[in-house]
Amino acid sequence: MMRPRKLVTVSHSYVVTLNRRLANEMTRVGAGRWDVTAVAPRSFHGDLGPLVLQREPDEPARIEPVRVFFSRSLHGFVYGPELRARLSGVDLVHAWEEPYVFSGLEVALLTPRHVPLVFCTFQNLAKRYPPPFAQAERFVVHRASGWVAWGQTVHDTLQVRAGYAKRPSRFIPVGVDVEHFRPDSTVGRAFRERLGWTSEGPPVVGFLGRFVPEKGLRLLMDALDGLRTPWRALFVGGGPLEAELRAWAGRHQDRVRIVTGVSHAEVPRALNAMDLLCAPSQTTSFWKEQFGRMLTEGLACGLTVLGSDSGEVPHTVGDGGLVLPEADVGSWTTALANLLESPTARQDWARRGRERAVSRFAWPVVARAHLDFFESVLQRGA
Numbered sequence: 001m002m003r004p005r006k007l008v009t010v011s012h013s014y015v016v017t018l019n020r021r022l023a024n025e026m027t028r029v030g031a032g033r034w035d036v037t038a039v040a041p042r043s044f045h046g047d048l049g050p051l052v053l054q055r056e057p058d059e060p061a062r063i064e065p066v067r068v069f070f071s072r073s074l075h076g077f078v079y080g081p082e083l084r085a086r087l088s089g090v091d092l093v094h095a096w097e098e099p100y101v102f103s104g105l106e107v108a109l110l111t112p113r114h115v116p117l118v119f120c121t122f123q124n125l126a127k128r129y130p131p132p133f134a135q136a137e138r139f140v141v142h143r144a145s146g147w148v149a150w151g152q153t154v155h156d157t158l159q160v161r162a163g164y165a166k167r168p169s170r171f172i173p174v175g176v177d178v179e180h181f182r183p184d185s186t187v188g189r190a191f192r193e194r195l196g197w198t199s200e201g202p203p204v205v206g207f208l209g210r211f212v213p214e215k216g217l218r219l220l221m222d223a224l225d226g227l228r229t230p231w232r233a234l235f236v237g238g239g240p241l242e243a244e245l246r247a248w249a250g251r252h253q254d255r256v257r258i259v260t261g262v263s264h265a266e267v268p269r270a271l272n273a274m275d276l277l278c279a280p281s282q283t284t285s286f287w288k289e290q291f292g293r294m295l296t297e298g299l300a301c302g303l304t305v306l307g308s309d310s311g312e313v314p315h316t317v318g319d320g321g322l323v324l325p326e327a328d329v330g331s332w333t334t335a336l337a338n339l340l341e342s343p344t345a346r347q348d349w350a351r352r353g354r355e356r357a358v359s360r361f362a363w364p365v366v367a368r369a370h371l372d373f374f375e376s377v378l379q380r381g382a
Contacts, residue, residue, distance in 0.1 A: 004035040007374065008087060010107050011096030012068065012077065014040035015051045018264060020061065021175065022096075025367035027060040034371060036061045039086050041068040041079075068103075075101045075133065084110045092374050095119040099140035099147075100133040108140045116145035116377050120172075122290045124153040124311055126161070138163065146377040148172050148370065151291050151312040168380060170373040173316070175366035176296040178358050181268050183302035183350070188272030195234070195257045195273070202230035203340050206274030206303070208267070208294040211239030214287050216280030216308060216326070221248050223280075223332035229340045231255065236262050236270045271301040275346060276339055281310040282326055292316045300357035304339055304349040306332070320356030321349060 007026070013019040023038035030036065042065045043052045053065050067080030083106065087093055093111045097104035099119050111117045119140060129137060141147070141163040148170055149155035155171040158164045189199055197204075205224065209215050217235075224233055233252075235245060238260040249256035262270055271277065277298035281289040288311030295316045298305045305321030307313040314323045324331045339346055359365070 004030075004033055005091040005378070006035045006037070006089065007092050007094060008037045008039060008090045009094040009096060010039040010079075010083070010086075012041055012044055012071070012074075012103065013096060014038050014063070015044040015046075015053050017054060017056055017059075020059065020063070021177065021363055022367060022370070023061040024059055025175070025363040026371055029364050029367045030371050034374075037064055037086070037090075038062065039064050039066055039079075039083065041066065041071065043071075044068060044077075045071040078102050078106050083107070087111050087115070090115060092116045092118065092378060094370075094374070098123065099144070100129050100137035102136065104140050105136040108143045111143075116381055117143060118146045118148060118374060118377060119144055120148035120150060121154060121158065122150045124151055124157050124288060124290050125286070126157055141167065145381060146170070146373065148373065150174055152315040153288075153312045154290070168373075168377055170369070172366060172369045172373070173361055174291050174293060174296070175363035176293070176300050176357060176361045178300045178362045181271070181297045181300035181357075183354065184268070184272045187269045188274075191269045191273035195259070196254075197232065197257070202232050203275035203346070204273060205231055205233045205336060205340075206271070206277045206298075207233075207235045207237070207279075208271065208277065208298070209237045209279070211235070211237050211241040211245055213241065214282050214284055216278075216282045217241050217245060219280045219282065219327070219329055219332065220278050221245070222329045223336060226329065226333035227337055227340070229337045231336070231340055233257070234259065234270070234274055236260075236267075267297065268301060271298055271303060274298075274303055276336070277303045277305050278332075278336075279305070279307040279313060280324075280326065280332065281308050281313055283310045289313045295321075296357055296361045299353035300361070302350040302354045304346045305353055306335060306339075318356055318360075320353040 009023050027036040038061045040053050064086050066082050069078050071077040087110050095107040098121055146168040152171050233256045235258045291312050299320050307317045308326035309323055310326045317323050
């Protein structure tokens with residue numbers, strides 16, 4: 001019987017327990033075939049302050065903490081020298097770090113030459129990086145045995161970039177916990193009651209995410225203004241457009257609720273308080289939607305999902321929801337009106353969305369796709 005292959009997966013994101021789901025799920029689905037170790041920072045300076053590695057007692061993956069330096073910069077931080085020892089004596093190294101950042105370069109430099117390296121990336125724009133990041137990307141791509149694109153648009157964009165097409169690659173979506181995010185009318189009703197809404201009111205149109213222009217809040221406000229069909233709207237998130245959003249909400253009295261500071265544990269409750277979830281993301285010169293995590297969470301919760309045609313959104317929504325032109329307010333108003341007036345249509349989309357989430361985005365499916373790709377990389381190098 002063959003010994004399990006030793007896999008080391010490295011990511012600064014692993015400092016957060018929730019982000020180790022990929023490593024833990026690869027351990028579960030690869031039991032007997034793969035021995036998985038997750039290398040995580042002992043601490044990291046996150047967007048909202050310092051994060052300290054915490055381990056859960058039931059995590060199946062082995063966790064190896066290492067120091068990191070300069071973690072206030074995602075582009076410039078590096079792991080401590082003990083990383084080298086974590087990358088030796090293994091069969092494959094997986095780097096969940098972009099190839100153009102210093103940490104991605106460091107993993108490539110410290111991985112022994114005979115050990116295959118696979119990196120993953122979210123980059124779906126054809127960017128030109130200044131030195132030394134351009135040189136780092138070229139080195140990592142040349143060193144790698146393969147790469148994973150977290151989106152179809154990521155894969156399409158990078159296939160024409162120097163060096164990428166010469167390496168095996170695979171598009172694998174980001175996973176979602178379909179047990180944590182699932183339809184639950186009871187918690188949804190309770191969430192609405194906390195907001196002072198009764199269950200007898202009109203359907204709830206929802207938004208989840210950052211309150212920033214590129215997320216399409218202004219388009220959604222305009223689309224709702226154009227409706228003659230009764231509606232309620234729930235906005236969950238936070239950001240610089242909050243004051244503008246609250247000023248707009250004030251003109252609609254009891255029809256609008258804005259909830260900020262929602263923890264990840266509460267997100268399924270907030271989603272279940274909605275009937276429709278809108279993601280009207282807007283492409284800019286420097287950004288287009290890279291995946292749309294809120295979309296998979298909404299699909300998993302059995303919501304009717306509407307997304308714009310920005311970036312990865314059409315590939316995420318697929319046949320589980322509606323994709324609308326990102327700049328066409330009229331199309332959004334018409335689609336919302338049709339869905340608000342048809343409970344049957346909403347139920348049909350809810351069923352299709354849940355099926356898509358379970359079959360395509362569930363973490364066991366995503367973890368198995370990673371391990372299958374790693375197997376193919378090892379076979380090519382054999």
